[in-house]
Amino acid sequence: MIEAELGRCVAAWYPGATGVTGAAKLSGGASQETWTFDIVHPSGNVGAILRRAPPGYGASPGRAAGLDAEATLMQLAHDAGLPSPRVMHVLKPEDELGTGFIMQRIEGETIARKILRDEQFAPARPMLARQLGGVVAGIHGLPAAKLPKLREMTATKEIADLDREYRSFGRPRPVFELALRWLRERDPGPSKEVTLVHGDFRHGNLIIGPDGVRAVLDWELAHFGDPMEDLGWICVNSWRFGEIDKPVGGFGSREDLFAGYEAAGRKADPDRVMFWEVMGTLRWGIMCCGMMQRFRQGPDHSMERAMIGRRSSETEIDLLRLLAPRGK
Amino acid sequence: MQDEPTPTELIKAVADFLRNEITPAIKGHNAFKLRVAINGLDLVTRQLALEGDSDSAEAARLKQLLGIDGALVDLNRALSDKIANGEVDLQTPGLADHLWQTTMDKLAVDQPNYASYKRELGNK
Numbered sequence: 001m002i003e004a005e006l007g008r009c010v011a012a013w014y015p016g017a018t019g020v021t022g023a024a025k026l027s028g029g030a031s032q033e034t035w036t037f038d039i040v041h042p043s044g045n046v047g048a049i050l051r052r053a054p055p056g057y058g059a060s061p062g063r064a065a066g067l068d069a070e071a072t073l074m075q076l077a078h079d080a081g082l083p084s085p086r087v088m089h090v091l092k093p094e095d096e097l098g099t100g101f102i103m104q105r106i107e108g109e110t111i112a113r114k115i116l117r118d119e120q121f122a123p124a125r126p127m128l129a130r131q132l133g134g135v136v137a138g139i140h141g142l143p144a145a146k147l148p149k150l151r152e153m154t155a156t157k158e159i160a161d162l163d164r165e166y167r168s169f170g171r172p173r174p175v176f177e178l179a180l181r182w183l184r185e186r187d188p189g190p191s192k193e194v195t196l197v198h199g200d201f202r203h204g205n206l207i208i209g210p211d212g213v214r215a216v217l218d219w220e221l222a223h224f225g226d227p228m229e230d231l232g233w234i235c236v237n238s239w240r241f242g243e244i245d246k247p248v249g250g251f252g253s254r255e256d257l258f259a260g261y262e263a264a265g266r267k268a269d270p271d272r273v274m275f276w277e278v279m280g281t282l283r284w285g286i287m288c289c290g291m292m293q294r295f296r297q298g299p300d301h302s303m304e305r306a307m308i309g310r311r312s313s314e315t316e317i318d319l320l321r322l323l324a325p326r327g328k
Numbered sequence: 329m330q331d332e333p334t335p336t337e338l339i340k341a342v343a344d345f346l347r348n349e350i351t352p353a354i355k356g357h358n359a360f361k362l363r364v365a366i367n368g369l370d371l372v373t374r375q376l377a378l379e380g381d382s383d384s385a386e387a388a389r390l391k392q393l394l395g396i397d398g399a400l401v402d403l404n405r406a407l408s409d410k411i412a413n414g415e416v417d418l419q420t421p422g423l424a425d426h427l428w429q430t431t432m433d434k435l436a437v438d439q440p441n442y443a444s445y446k447r448e449l450g451n452k
Binding site for chain 2: 174175304307311317318321326
């Protein structure tokens with residue numbers, strides 16, 4: 001049982017801790033898991049999250065920053081005053097828990113449909129876009145000297161990666177071809193400014209409360225690149241969950257997002273953001289096709305994956321709305 | 329000749345059973361998975377009803393656009409190649425209309441409740 005190892009681990013660095021309770025797995029594939037648990041302490045239990053690759057799963061897949069880098073980035077964000085959990089402990093071999101880290105658990109909601117529909121989030125919704133603009137500006141401004149080693153991406157490399165992945169599926173999709181061609185013709189070249197990019201800044205990776213954004217999670221896809229990528233990705237229609245007239249996560253306007261970004265001392269480039277929105281829409285479409293491949297080839301032969309494969313057509317209609325809008 | 333009920337009728341009956349009798353009895357993550365399962369069955373019945381007509385209309389448009397005949401997947405491959413190498417683009421008469429019609433027909437099967445699709449249905 002994982003509680004025994006966690007209890008021993010926590011006792012070694014949390015003064016007064018007597019063990020852990022309520023450990024439950026929140027998500028996880030074969031190589032990476034997230035667990036929630038409470039640290040038992042005489043002055044009251046403390047909520048914590050374990051993010052780890054279990055023993056025997058060391059290396060992270062191609063694009064992933066790696067759990068050590070994720071821990072460093074979260075701690076840097078926390079130290080910079082950004083909404084981010086405090087990292088409590090980075091796992092050591094003697095913990096016998098694999099590789100990864102333990103962080104503070106932050107209460108709140110990550111499920112988009114609840115954030116967009118539930119009454120308790122009504123006060124947060126109108127201010128979220130501006131707030132997230134400020135948060136993502138803070139991420140882009142994290143001190144370069146302290147950042148871990150990460151892959152460096154450009155628009156050109158991203159287009160080439162998407163092209164290669166799409167062609168590996170061996171099934172023709174004229175709308176994706178049109179999008180690839182559109183992106184190539186408008187590739188803005190290397191960004192004048194290269195910063196830390198979160199890489200997956202969207203619903204699901206943001207903890208929201210009635211008071212607004214409480215934490216940014218999941219730095220797995222963090223890299224160096226064009227900061228406008230993060231602003232484009234959060235505008236992708238797939239993250240609007242039906243609220244298609246509110247481009248930022250289904251709750252706000254691009255203008256509010258940019259205003260928050262600029263109030264934090266950075267400049268948004270709307271044309272480049274739009275370019276990255278098209279790229280992001282295509283990226284999600286290709287990821288859906290990838291789910292279908294993984295369903296077919298296994299080992300995760302799940303019905304959910306199969307059905308996500310049938311969502312790639314959603315990105316085709318969104319690409320057409322962006323690239324070939326019809327007259328009213 | 330196979331006997332009746334038809335595949336569509338059978339799948340509908342199974343989906344309705346799961347929806348009406350099993351759903352109320354299932355909680356937690358399995359309730360989510362059950363919803364996904366019912367969505368999958370509903371998708372299959374939509375495809376069985378719509379695919380024949382939409383495939384033949386798509387093939388007819390592709391023949392017109394490309395000036396060649398062949399299996400649907402080969403026609404799509406030929407169109408994809410022409411888009412990739414720039415031989416046809418959004419200025420080419422009929423291309424945008426073809427891509428729109430084909431995509432709308434896919435959404436009618438995959439996700440008829442998708443907000444972009446519903447907007448475009450009223451926006452023809």
